[in-house]
Amino acid sequence: MNLNDKSKIYIAGHRGMVGSAIWRALEAKGYSNLIGQTSSELDLRDQEAVTSFFSEHKPDVVIDAAARVGGILANNTYPYQFLMENMQIQNNLIDSSFRTDVQKFIFLGSSCIYPKLAPQPLKEEHLLTGPLEPTNEWYAVAKITGVKACESIRKQYGRDYISLMPTNLYGPFDNFDLNTSHVLPAMIRKFHLAKEGGNVPVELWGSGTPMREFLYVEDLADAVVFALENEFHDNLYNVGTGVDLTIKELAELIQKTVGHSGEILWDSSKPDGTPRKLMDVSKMENAGWKAKVGLEEGIKKTYQWFLENQESFKEVKI
Numbered sequence: 068m069n070l071n072d073k074s075k076i077y078i079a080g081h082r083g084m085v086g087s088a089i090w091r092a093l094e095a096k097g098y099s100n101l102i103g104q105t106s107s108e109l110d111l112r113d114q115e116a117v118t119s120f121f122s123e124h125k126p127d128v129v130i131d132a133a134a135r136v137g138g139i140l141a142n143n144t145y146p147y148q149f150l151m152e153n154m155q156i157q158n159n160l161i162d163s164s165f166r167t168d169v170q171k172f173i174f175l176g177s178s179c180i181y182p183k184l185a186p187q188p189l190k191e192e193h194l195l196t197g198p199l200e201p202t203n204e205w206y207a208v209a210k211i212t213g214v215k216a217c218e219s220i221r222k223q224y225g226r227d228y229i230s231l232m233p234t235n236l237y238g239p240f241d242n243f244d245l246n247t248s249h250v251l252p253a254m255i256r257k258f259h260l261a262k263e264g265g266n267v268p269v270e271l272w273g274s275g276t277p278m279r280e281f282l283y284v285e286d287l288a289d290a291v292v293f294a295l296e297n298e299f300h301d302n303l304y305n306v307g308t309g310v311d312l313t314i315k316e317l318a319e320l321i322q323k324t325v326g327h328s329g330e331i332l333w334d335s336s337k338p339d340g341t342p343r344k345l346m347d348v349s350k351m352e353n354a355g356w357k358a359k360v361g362l363e364e365g366i367k368k369t370y371q372w373f374l375e376n377q378e379s380f381k382e383v384k385i
């Protein structure tokens with residue numbers, strides 16, 4: 068497709084951590100015809116509403132950054148919502164895009180689509196080669212169907228519909244609610260509150276032994292713009308740093324950044340989840356994209372954002 072700065076680009080989920088980063092990145096590159104709808108303006112679970120939105124606005128490009136998103140506890144507590152809502156949202160967006168001739172669609176999945184015990188680092192071809200991690204298999208199955216829906220349109224109709232599989236993301240506008248968030252924002256808030264409370268102990272979940280990879284959200288937004296501006300000849304690409312660390316090492320890094328000097332306690336009644344999910348990022352690197360922001364720098368930026376926006380960050384109520 069002939070993309071230009073007047074192309075109409077619809078960012079679904081444009082207020083979220085990922086969607087807002089993509090919006091800022093596109094604006095910075097001069098794209099002036101961006102459209103977004105809040106979930107109260109357009110509930111993407113409502114097929115009829117999505118169909119009429121697409122027939123009215125006819126976007127040239129769709130970037131799907133809308134989903135029911137949460138950390139390990141939220142996924143494990145609300146399996147039906149994480150499965151059904153994510154299938155409804157993505158399927159409505161993908162099918163309406165197909166029917167209104169959208170030529171470029173970027174779908175965002177997650178590294179949890181790969182089998183729990185797949186060989187590490189995770190390669191795109193490991194998809195569907197083994198059982199999923201039980202704490203988030205519901206969300207993973209939804210995301211896998213999104214990947215397959217885009218792949219089927221590329222295969223049958225030759226449309227440039229691609230799926231990017233980001234690793235764990237963090238950064239400005241993240242969800243800092245301690246029940247529904249992911250580990251990195253939860254640790255920032257917990258260590259900050261404990262420091263302010265006189266360096267009281269911090270209680271974290273699980274054993275601290277699982278390993279995780281973290282990509283700063285503005286790097287992901289950069290990868291999405293890269294995928295938008297370049298012709299991709301395959302349907303599935305991992306997006307990450309290719310570097311991971313234990314949850315315990317992450318805790319010590321965040322404790323140092325925040326300046327907390329108390330004890331760290333581990334609540335073994337909470338799930339560890341997947342032991343490791345390090346991404347093989349060579350396919351995206353061969354396509355010409357590489358992450359730039361290191362973890363220490365990204366945590367410092369995110370903590371700074373947290374301090375400046377404590378009153379405004381969203382508390383996601385599930």
Ligand SMILES: NC(=O)c1ccc[n+]([C@@H]2O[C@H](COP(=O)([O-])OP(=O)(O)OC[C@H]3O[C@@H](n4cnc5c(N)ncnc54)[C@H](OP(=O)(O)O)[C@@H]3O)[C@@H](O)[C@H]2O)c1
Nearest residue numbers: 080082083084085105106110111132133134136177235236
């Ligand atoms: N965060 C991560 O670690 C991570 C990792 C890998 C992949 N991803 C993927 O990245 C994407 C965005 O994640 P995120 O972290 O940015 O999540 P987020 O901050 O919770 O944003 C999700 C967005 O989806 C929108 N949304 C949810 N339900 C909706 C509905 N029924 N109708 C319309 N809009 C709805 C919300 O809109 P409103 O704000 O208007 O309510 C929100 O802006 C998701 O596809 C997620 O799977 C995230």
Ligand SMILES: C[C@@H]1O[C@H](OP(=O)(O)OP(=O)(O)OC[C@H]2O[C@@H](n3cnc4c(=O)[nH]c(N)nc43)[C@H](O)[C@@H]2O)[C@@H](O)[C@H](O)[C@@H]1O
Nearest residue numbers: 138139142177179203248249250253271272273338339340
């Ligand atoms: C990218 C996301 O990865 C998610 O898996 P996943 O990394 O285990 O999700 P997280 O919630 O980030 O948890 C990562 C690891 O951090 C541990 N952890 C320690 N303390 C905390 C805490 O205070 N809060 C949280 N949330 N975790 C904590 C948690 O037990 C787990 O082993 C999937 O559930 C999502 O669907 C999505 O795919």
